[in-house]
Amino acid sequence: MLLDNDGTFPENNPDNQGKQGQPPENGAPGSGQMQSPGNGQSIWNSFQFSAETPFETRYFSASTTDGGETWTTDVSHIASATESEAEEYAAKAAEKGKTEGKTGTFRYRMTETDEKLLIVFVDCSRDTQNVESVAAISCLVAVGCYLLVLILVILCSRKAIRPAIESMEKQKQFITDAGHELKTPIAIISANTEVIEMCSGESEWTESIHHQIERLTSLVTQLLTLAKMDEGGGQLEQKEWNASETIIDAVQSFEAPAVTKQITLQTDIAKELRMEGDAARIHQLVFLLVDNAVKYTPEGGTIRVRWWKNGKKAELAVENTCDNLPEGDLNRLFERFYRGDASRARESGGYGIGLSVAAAIVQAHKGKITAERTKDGICFRAVFPAK
Template structure:
């Protein structure tokens, strides 16, 4: 129990950190890629407005100020910008020398009119014309990517010709990819470091819960053992009374209550023992078919007394690695539960078979019932949960048997679940791995 709790704490913390890192890395890299594209589009817009050439940027920089009658802007006038005036000024005037691009002009029929590859070394004139022709014939409008690292823009001129400008974004995407790898590496290292820290400190984090669970288990164990003595004394006193005065309905009632209390104490101790982390149950090869059949046959008189239709379909020679007493108890608990809650003249089905892959044993107990609890049936396995208190009083249930059944299934590396089958049939399905020799 402690290991499971600690494991869940570590898993929850690591999953939360993982999701946060994914969100942060995703946003950073998404914005970075968008920035690369945005910078390429800005350069393409300038080139498109100037027929494929950069204007004299120093003059262009102060053009608007001249038009307004103001003197040209200088680097020192740009101190209010985020990256500083000098950096922004230098970036602007250096753009023509840092940008790698080429352009091709085509007529309305797609024939090449003019080509300029003087600003790029990776593309020849013939390659540029071939690329431009492909983009022109593809029917793409305005802008897009060619081969994922050439950003292009189409500009239709008044004379019917089309200017296609391609800008090489490989340098920007190379830097963006490196940033992606660096952030992924940092995230990986962070996850490993966080895992170590969370694992080391998880013991302290769950310590209060562990202490509460340990006290609860000690209380159940101590109370169970303490209850055995007075129950034995009461049973002995009843024996004496019956020897002196004979059996009466009162002594029989006392015996019935003693039997119920003994069953409750037994189940509580079994549940506590199954959940004890330091309990190492020694498993051996077990013929589960025989164990289930033995338990099922013992309930045949009960089924006959209640006029129930009792069906058994138990496959032979299904072996698991388990504890014989625990599997017998698991089978008896589920069958007894079906007998108690089966509707009058209803049906109880017992089935044991292998799954389609032959690696798991599937033990199923189903019964008809007057009503099935609403909502999540997993609550039936909670301790002391009873869907119908009045019905439980009549059948003698305490709401702990299914909890014990789940503890036994889990201790054998398996699982148990409850399912509805229509409106008046409930199924309890236990899945346990078969022995390795049989699985192979």
Template structure:
């Protein structure tokens, strides 16, 4: 359990960090890309308004200003662009390539044809940003801006943020691996103290219960049968069984020592338990059906796995509706052995399903008193499954409740 808790702590912490860094990277890179495109559109708009030329700067520039495009004395020499004017029949009337060296008139015309075929008034053609403006004479003006450096900078920002995020995740992962043991240590110590308390208290309670049982027996021998003495004996036996179940639950929650684990043929246990519980179910007016795939082997403790079947079948027999059919199946799903025990239980509220594994929780307390239940059998079953590195779940379909244990195959 502690190892699982530590693993979950690592996964949750890393998932939270990765989600935060992913959101941060998206904001930074989408924001930078938007600013790059917005700046290019401002430049294109300005060039169109000034007949393909940059106006003289009117105010001092501030490199720290945000956002917006500012014109300096060097802007006309730093900016690469060309302007094409079209007639109303979309024929090339004039081409201005004085501010770009990489394209001649022929290649500019090819770019214009591609831009017109796109059917959009603005966008990117490779690393060129363009804008199309309608003129009063029915013609059009196309301003195309070279944005190679700006797009390259955006790509570099993306790479840097990704590398920085991966580095942060790696560093935090190493720190969590080193510190997570210390984080979960108080929980582990408290859990161990609780288990020790249950075990020690149970052993301490057994002695006075034995004395009470013996004294009650002596009194009964002296004065004869008495309903009060009989009631006391019943409650003593009830407490003795409860103490035994609590000790079992505490031991089931302990980690499984590797030395105690051995290959166990789960199929043989399931078949034997189904055969043993068949007469018991029949005596209660119910029917037990089984379907067991042979030769399924898991690694664990034989007695624990027998107890798992006993708890699930005992629960099914106790709470199955009168005349109902109990089904036990053992199948293989990939690398897992899947044990499922189901029974009709029309009186069970589906909202109670998540709480069935809580200690001392009973969906129907009055019926539990009749059947002698304590509300810890399913808690013990789940502890046994978790001890064997598996998972026990409950689900309800219609009026049938199904308990499914998944155990890793050897």
């Protein structure tokens, strides 16, 4: 409207000019021809025009007839811009070459005829403040609603998951109680078998009984270890010791089984690499990982055990050749009773719980364990804080 009226509002009463909803006779805004707003509305942009609009609007205009060498300004309708500032704003807007835009707190629009270039600037600081106020209030309301919902979710979720927590606690207690109760009959069966062997001599049946007793004893031990870990770390002994010696000792236990199965057992263990934690649990961890590798490595395969310092971390890696790895995420192998290949697990005598115990031991030592595919097998990598 200001452009169409040479940088000012029309002096005539807008209520008595034009017909509401009719387009300007001389074309679009910025044509240089005076357009009268309709009855209470600007015809082309539905702007709500009233007799107070000229007094409410803070604006100034600048025009030039010589390509921007000299500017004629009108700052009578604004107090926040002087004539020199108006000329500076106009020069910047003209340099941009855009018919409309924003500079500082002003929105501008320009029109150019054969005679002159006219630029009108309207102060939009109040509108900007309103937008910022609405945005700030909206953010505060959003944060308040988020906190309210969060509190409600916390209160409701505690009640919702309470049965699941109680079920888990009962399951842990059952495993602990069952493990201790199973120890007695296993010991009795073992003693009775030895008596039978003393009376009747050894046979394939007593040998089979001893083998099954060993499997049951191993399973009960692993279940009790998991139960202790779930109850808070299984009473880890926190002390600093030479972990390299512990790992070497655990690996040496499998030299004979590896030779029997024609497996190449390689080690690359850093000397005097110390860590803080429970030496017995770390020994058990290495034993479980190497035992798992021996079970699933085919004859003529290779197992490689590495222990080294990587920055502020100590890393343990047990890598072995393996056929028919399960598809998908290999970290599922750490889930309790998970078997990538049930038939092979049965043949090897595993219960799908050894790796779960290994993961629990690593987590109790504030470490992280992962399973990764290699070129011809699988690698279990555990990372610990090192000394």
